[in-house]
Amino acid sequence: MTRNVCDKFRSSLYLILCLILIISLASCYPEFKNPIPPPPKQKADHQILGTWVRTTKSTSKEQLSIFQRSSGWIDVVYIQHIDSNESEDGINVAVLEGYTTFVNKQKFLCLRFRKKDHYYIDMEGFGGFLFYIFNYETTSEKDELIIKPFSLQKVKELIKEDKLNGEMVKRGKYLDEVLVTSSSDELIEAISKEGVGAFIGQDEEDILVFKKQGK
Numbered sequence: 001m002t003r004n005v006c007d008k009f010r011s012s013l014y015l016i017l018c019l020i021l022i023i024s025l026a027s028c029y030p031e032f033k034n035p036i037p038p039p040p041k042q043k044a045d046h047q048i049l050g051t052w053v054r055t056t057k058s059t060s061k062e063q064l065s066i067f068q069r070s071s072g073w074i075d076v077v078y079i080q081h082i083d084s085n086e087s088e089d090g091i092n093v094a095v096l097e098g099y100t101t102f103v104n105k106q107k108f109l110c111l112r113f114r115k116k117d118h119y120y121i122d123m124e125g126f127g128g129f130l131f132y133i134f135n136y137e138t139t140s141e142k143d144e145l146i147i148k149p150f151s152l153q154k155v156k157e158l159i160k161e162d163k164l165n166g167e168m169v170k171r172g173k174y175l176d177e178v179l180v181t182s183s184s185d186e187l188i189e190a191i192s193k194e195g196v197g198a199f200i201g202q203d204e205e206d207i208l209v210f211k212k213q214g215k
């Protein structure tokens with residue numbers, strides 16, 4: 001292959017992989033046009049930096065590595081099916097960027113796919129680089145990072161009850177997802193008024209518990 005042909009092939013393959021990652025995450029969690037804003041003095045939460053691991057019920061493993069930037073933002077590398085003999089397809093990898101923030105005493109991760117990794121994609125067809133929001137806490141005595149994603153069903157209910165503004169959006173031929181269009185101020189107001197529990201699923205599988213690697 002010539003260099004141009006190889007570059008086009010790699011670009012097409014990368015586009016397909018990126019779209020799969022975006023659609024997979026969008027099918028699990030609601031998307032937010034306007035996330036919770038960062039705090040006035042933005043900096044990464046040092047308690048969550050480093051590498052974390054968890055084992056699922058199917059005995060597959062997941063690894064979460066979190067790196068800080070000088071700007072206060074973070075890079076998050078998520079790897080699924082590490083050292084799993086059950087997986088024939090190898091590992092799944094997603095790289096996101098974002099920041100830590102808070103509402104009252106509750107801590108949140110606001111994450112999106114990194115723009116520099118997806119410059120081949122026309123994101124206008126996907127609504128732009130939208131955010132995913134996760135409530136989290138750390139327990140120093142157990143070296144645990146507990147992540148509670150915002151629930152697709154819970155957010156649908158809040159929109160239906162006019163407590164959030166949002167819409168169902170078409171993502172491709174078969175996929176409809178939830179896009180929250182409330183402003184950042186409206187989102188903060190809803191979290192403060194309804195409580196974070198109104199956004200989070202209560203089932204055990206809705207809560208992701210990671211252990212500090214090596215602990």
